[in-house]
Amino acid sequence: MTRQYETVIGLEVHVELATKTKIFCSCSTQFGGAPNTHTCPVCTGMPGSLPALNRQVVEYAMAIGLATNCEIARECKFDRKNYFYPDNPQNYQISQLYLPIARNGYVEIEAGDIKKKVRIHEMHMEEDAGKLIHDEWDDTSLVDYNRSGVPLVEIVSEPDMRSAEEVIAYLEKLRTIIQYLGASDCKLQEGSMRADVNLSVREVGKEEFGTRTEMKNLNSFKAIARAIEGERRRQIELLEEGKEVVQETRRWDDNKEASYAMRSKEDAKDYRYFPEPDLVPVIISDEWIEEVRLRQPELRAEKLERYRKEFDIPQYDAEIITNSKHMADIFEAATAICKKPKKVSNWLMVETLRLLKEHDMQPEDIRFSPENLAGLIELADAGTINSSVAKEVFEKIFEEDVDPKDYVEKHGLKTVNDEGALMEVLTHVIAENPKAVADFKNGKEKALGALVGQTMKAMKGKADPGLASQKLREMLR
Numbered sequence: 001m002t003r004q005y006e007t008v009i010g011l012e013v014h015v016e017l018a019t020k021t022k023i024f025c026s027c028s029t030q031f032g033g034a035p036n037t038h039t040c041p042v043c044t045g046m047p048g049s050l051p052a053l054n055r056q057v058v059e060y061a062m063a064i065g066l067a068t069n070c071e072i073a074r075e076c077k078f079d080r081k082n083y084f085y086p087d088n089p090q091n092y093q094i095s096q097l098y099l100p101i102a103r104n105g106y107v108e109i110e111a112g113d114i115k116k117k118v119r120i121h122e123m124h125m126e127e128d129a130g131k132l133i134h135d136e137w138d139d140t141s142l143v144d145y146n147r148s149g150v151p152l153v154e155i156v157s158e159p160d161m162r163s164a165e166e167v168i169a170y171l172e173k174l175r176t177i178i179q180y181l182g183a184s185d186c187k188l189q190e191g192s193m194r195a196d197v198n199l200s201v202r203e204v205g206k207e208e209f210g211t212r213t214e215m216k217n218l219n220s221f222k223a224i225a226r227a228i229e230g231e232r233r234r235q236i237e238l239l240e241e242g243k244e245v246v247q248e249t250r251r252w253d254d255n256k257e258a259s260y261a262m263r264s265k266e267d268a269k270d271y272r273y274f275p276e277p278d279l280v281p282v283i284i285s286d287e288w289i290e291e292v293r294l295r296q297p298e299l300r301a302e303k304l305e306r307y308r309k310e311f312d313i314p315q316y317d318a319e320i321i322t323n324s325k326h327m328a329d330i331f332e333a334a335t336a337i338c339k340k341p342k343k344v345s346n347w348l349m350v351e352t353l354r355l356l357k358e359h360d361m362q363p364e365d366i367r368f369s370p371e372n373l374a375g376l377i378e379l380a381d382a383g384t385i386n387s388s389v390a391k392e393v394f395e396k397i398f399e400e401d402v403d404p405k406d407y408v409e410k411h412g413l414k415t416v417n418d419e420g421a422l423m424e425v426l427t428h429v430i431a432e433n434p435k436a437v438a439d440f441k442n443g444k445e446k447a448l449g450a451l452v453g454q455t456m457k458a459m460k461g462k463a464d465p466g467l468a469s470q471k472l473r474e475m476l477r
Contacts, residue, residue: 003203004204005201005203005204005236005239006204007163007200007201008161008201008202009161009166009197009228010156010159010161010212011155011156011167011171011196011198012154012157012195012196013154013155013171013174013194013195014152014153014154015064015152015155015183015184015193016150016151016152016184016191017056017060017061017153018182018183018184021054022043022149022150022151023051023053023057023094023125023126023127023151023152024042024043024051024054024127025043025052025149026040027039027042027043027149031192035146036144036145036146037146038146039148042149044089044148045088045089050278051278051279053279054151057151058101058282058284059292060151060181060184061102061123061125062102062284062288062289063295063296064102064178065101065102065123066296067177067178067299068120069105069106069120070104070120071103071104072284072289073100073101073102073284074283075099075282076099076100076101076125076281076282076284077096077098077099077275077276077279078094078095078275078276079094079096079098079274079276080092080274081093081094081095081097081126085129086141086143087129087130087132087148088129088148089130089148093126093127093129094126094127094276095125095126095127096125096126097124098273098275100123101124102120102122102124103120104119104122105119105120105123106118106119106120107170107173107177109169109173111165111166111169114166116160116166118157118170119157119158120155120157120158121156121157122156123154123155124153124156125153126153127150127151127152128147128148128151129147130143130145130146130148131143131146147191159212164224164225164229167225167228168221168224168225171193171195171221171224172221172323174186175193176300176323176325177299177300178193179326179364180297180298180303180325181296181297181299187364188219188220189219189362191219194219195218195224196214196216196218197214197215197224197231198215199215199228199231199235200235201232201239201245213248213250214249214250215228217251217252220254226252226257231250231259234259246261247264248262248263248264249261249262250262300325303322304318304319304322307321307322311335311342312342313341313342314345317345317348317349321345321348321349323363324363326366327352329370330368330370330373331344331348333370333371334371334374337370337374338378340381343377344373344374347376351391351394351398352366355395355398368398368401372397372401372402372403373394373397375405376390376393376394376404379393379404384408384414389408389413393407393408426472426475430451430472430475432454433450436450436454437451437476440476441476448473452465452469
């Protein structure tokens with residue numbers, strides 16, 4: 001390959017809003033209900049049913065628009081997007097094309113050494129479709145309409161990104177903003193945040209864009225990065241062979257790390273949009289915008305600045321903790337209880353992140369309470385339990401959110417502070433380990449650690465290792 005190519009990427013990000021009910025009816029939006037139990041005539045498209053707009057959807061959309069530097073429309077309207085598919089019971093989707101709720105925004109991203117603004121073309125409100133479940137064993141397809149009518153905002157970026165790294169940085173920034181607003185949990189694995197990647201390549205130095213394709217079925221940041229690299233490589237290979245890139249929608253198969261064509265890429269005219277006749281325009285006053293603006297919570301940048309002034313924790317720790325609103329909430333609540341921000345930070349940064357990685361979980365999946373984390377820290381600081389026991393107890397807190405005090409009492413894990421009992425064990429350990437004793441007396445400091453280990457083993461982890469080390473030194477002088 002002699003020619004150099006540049007990747008051009010824009011995103012369509014769908015975010016499921018955290019309302020308790022759907023966008024046009026009162027059905028529950030709760031995830032995981034039995035199929036077709038969160039439905040009614042409106043969200044299943046029954047003749048004669050009429051939609052009624054959920055005010056909270058509009059306010060969440062306004063909040064996201066304000067936080068991403070968008071211009072909020074003073075008047076917006078809904079339109080019908082017409083297409084035929086089994087998961088779309090109405091044979092149309094209520095969306096916004098002509099007058100969306102927000103336009104012309106941006107978010108600032110950092111990807112390696114690159115800092116840039118990614119422009120937001122527009123953001124609009126719409127309803128989600130149902131879910132098709134394909135059973136290859138029976139060769140059948142089933143449809144669950146629980147998701148039909150769940151409120152979404154679609155955030156459409158300009159084609160400003162040039163790499164998978166920039167795309168991930170943009171998505172992480174959006175996710176953090178929206179989570180902090182409380183507008184969505186943005187869980188990719190549950191589909192509450194989904195990204196369609198529009199990608200083209202062009203020779204370096206050229207102004208005009210290449211032919212773009214749209215990549216769907218991307219449910220993790222890793223899958224998005226792999227899909228971008230795979231599609232980039234596919235398009236370059238076609239161009240190098242003198243072939244044309246076809247404008248189409250492609251489905252990414254993460255297991256095979258390959259994509260395949262689904263259908264030709266549609267334009268707006270293919271959907272025969274027309275104004276939604278059953279919904280009136282939404283008029284947004286300056287007062288309403290200001291009301292939403294005043295309710296905006298502390299966002300990540302502001303929180304980071306406050307942490308720098310208020311808490312004695314490293315900047316790196318603060319950045320990791322505040323990257324998840326849920327983790328930041330746990331940190332602040334636990335710190336308020338025990339007044340030990342550095343120790344709370346240590347437990348989150350070391351043991352919590354380790355267990356999240358082991359269980360393939362995200363920070364948003366943390367289920368333990370700040371009260372129990374603070375309680376564990378108090379037990380450890382008081383010397384009621386030693387550090388190894390504390391780690392054991394924390395694993396139970398992480399898995400089951402147990403009360404650490406009750407768990408320690410129930411399982412007899414308190415540190416043994418009976419000096420007489422400790423001295424008895426130490427005498428036995430010294431007698432049973434003459435080589436380690438000799439090594440220590442000959443200047444091998446590690447030998448003392450081995451003796452402490454034997455002591456901890458003999459006392460089933462309930463000894464104070466610091467006290468055991470001190471007494472051993474005294475006994476072996």
